Amino acid sequence: MRVALPYHLRNLAQVEGDVLLEVQAPVTLRAVLDALEARYPMLRGTIRDYGTGQRRAFLRFFACETDWSHESPDAPLPEPVAAGREPLLILGAIAGG
Amino acid sequence: MSNVRVLVGTRKGAFVLNSDGKRKDWSVSGPFFAGWEIYHMKGSPADPNRIYVSQTSGWYGQLIQRSDDGGKTWHQPGLPNEAIPSPGPPTALPNRFVYDASPETGKPLTTHQWYDGTQHPWEFKRVWHLEPSLTDANTVYAGVEDAALFRSTDGGENWHELAGLRGHGTGPKWQPGAGGMGLHTIILDPGNPKRIYIAISAAGAFRTDDGGATWKPINKGLRSQYIPDPNAEVGHCVHHVAMHRSRPDVLFMQKHWDVMRSDNAGDSWHEVSGNLPTDFGFAIDVHAHEPETLYVVPIKSDSEHFPLEGKLRVYRSRTGGNEWEPLAKGLPERDCYVNVLRDAMAVDSLDKCGVYFGTTGGQVYASPDAGDNWAPIVRDLPAVLSVEVQTLN
Numbered sequence: 001m002r003v004a005l006p007y008h009l010r011n012l013a014q015v016e017g018d019v020l021l022e023v024q025a026p027v028t029l030r031a032v033l034d035a036l037e038a039r040y041p042m043l044r045g046t047i048r049d050y051g052t053g054q055r056r057a058f059l060r061f062f063a064c065e066t067d068w069s070h071e072s073p074d075a076p077l078p079e080p081v082a083a084g085r086e087p088l089l090i091l092g093a094i095a096g097g
Numbered sequence: 098m099s100n101v102r103v104l105v106g107t108r109k110g111a112f113v114l115n116s117d118g119k120r121k122d123w124s125v126s127g128p129f130f131a132g133w134e135i136y137h138m139k140g141s142p143a144d145p146n147r148i149y150v151s152q153t154s155g156w157y158g159q160l161i162q163r164s165d166d167g168g169k170t171w172h173q174p175g176l177p178n179e180a181i182p183s184p185g186p187p188t189a190l191p192n193r194f195v196y197d198a199s200p201e202t203g204k205p206l207t208t209h210q211w212y213d214g215t216q217h218p219w220e221f222k223r224v225w226h227l228e229p230s231l232t233d234a235n236t237v238y239a240g241v242e243d244a245a246l247f248r249s250t251d252g253g254e255n256w257h258e259l260a261g262l263r264g265h266g267t268g269p270k271w272q273p274g275a276g277g278m279g280l281h282t283i284i285l286d287p288g289n290p291k292r293i294y295i296a297i298s299a300a301g302a303f304r305t306d307d308g309g310a311t312w313k314p315i316n317k318g319l320r321s322q323y324i325p326d327p328n329a330e331v332g333h334c335v336h337h338v339a340m341h342r343s344r345p346d347v348l349f350m351q352k353h354w355d356v357m358r359s360d361n362a363g364d365s366w367h368e369v370s371g372n373l374p375t376d377f378g379f380a381i382d383v384h385a386h387e388p389e390t391l392y393v394v395p396i397k398s399d400s401e402h403f404p405l406e407g408k409l410r411v412y413r414s415r416t417g418g419n420e421w422e423p424l425a426k427g428l429p430e431r432d433c434y435v436n437v438l439r440d441a442m443a444v445d446s447l448d449k450c451g452v453y454f455g456t457t458g459g460q461v462y463a464s465p466d467a468g469d470n471w472a473p474i475v476r477d478l479p480a481v482l483s484v485e486v487q488t489l490n
Binding site: 008024 | 132133155156157158159160173176177178189190191192194195196221388
């Protein structure tokens with residue numbers, strides 16, 4: 001499946017474009033982020049708070065044009081995202097310029 | 098001839114400025130970590146090629162970066178700079194700062210005062226200051242917000258809290274300064290590896306004499322008009338502390354108002370503001386070879402964080418305080434309303450001591466002659482958060 005990272009995290013991970021990941025079913029937010037951080041350990045702590053494991057406040061998750069930021073991290077992501085036809089979007093807030 | 102390397106942390110990246118001993122012509126490298134706040138970067142006295150960086154962002158949190166080649170290339174300690182295939186990530190956790198509340202080595206996680214006087218949870222936000230060991234390039238201390246002290250002994254790959262500070266008892270009375278409750282000053286005693294001084298905004302100064310296991314407040318003699326109790330043990334807004342390595346018992350403090358001095362390792366303090374036109378400010382430092390020569394940058398007031406009358410001036414005392422002279426040659430004499438933050442001043446150790454400071458307006462000024470003359474190295478960086486200097490032989 002595909003993950004679209006915000007600019008600074010693409011730089012950190014030294015990737016251009018979407019990140020491609022192999023994630024075993026069920027493809028949940030937690031599973032995707034675990035796989036992302038395993039493959040790109042320099043991203044650990046940048047999306048989920050190190051101490052609490054919660055989404056960092058100024059980031060949001062979108063899947064198939066729906067805000068998944070407040071969904072359970074263990075809920076299966078939409079099928080188009082799991083199948084790689086649509087990306088999971090990780091966006092940084094515009095707040096703060 | 099020796100060279101100097103100036104490490105500049107700014108709101109939007111890090112810069113490395115290099116010159117030879119004349120300190121006249123400079124090369125500028127950067128921005129590294131462009132777009133991130135670089136709260137502090139400092140080189141190891143044990144290995145000048147080893148530099149540690151606090152890279153932080155409200156969006157993406159805290160990263161530690163390290164260079165092993167004097168600032169040419171950077172990496173997060175223990176992590177590769179590119180993706181790794183399965184199986185399993187490296188064990189290094191260079192960005193993990195978790196308070197130690199374990200029964201074995203930690204202290205219970207209490208609360209601290211918040212701006213409104215209520216109690217607030219202890220929450221990690223960022224690393225304010227990195228202090229490499231004087232003798233071991235792989236050992237480095239980190240002062241963090243919310244105030245605590247961490248240490249790494251593997252080059253920044255893993256961090257452990259020295260919980261004795263946060264948990265020594267006065268923590269619930271600590272409160273944040275305007276910029277947060279940060280541990281911003283860490284001073285290692287060159288003659289006694291067990292002694293460390295730290296300072297927190299706005300809790301005060303503290304000292305350990307057993308390598309960080311136990312701590313005591315060292316704020317006797319500090320007066321803060323906003324604290325009703327004149328003998329308050331903690332709660333003082335200490336902005337920065339400086340020490341000359343030849344006299345580790347003598348400390349100089351720039352407080353939220355007042356420049357203070359201690360001659361007994363912080364057990365007591367007395368005011369040395371003397372004839373300063375205003376004794377509010379953030380930065381303070383000591384001449385590399387003259388332990389009684391101090392530098393401060395007076396700021397108008399706690400309500401107006403800019404120089405008096407729009408004139409940027411460093412003040413120097415050659416008497417350990419009380420008698421101060423303005424240093425202005427080469428500095429803006431009008432229309433200057435920048436600030437100089439607490440970690441944004443440093444000195445080199447060349448024969449003619451060089452003094453450096455950076456401003457919130459993005460300038461970095463250097464004096465090759467202990468402050469008699471100044472010139473800008475750069476004028477248009479992002480707001481400068483920190484300045485450190487390495488003298489390279």
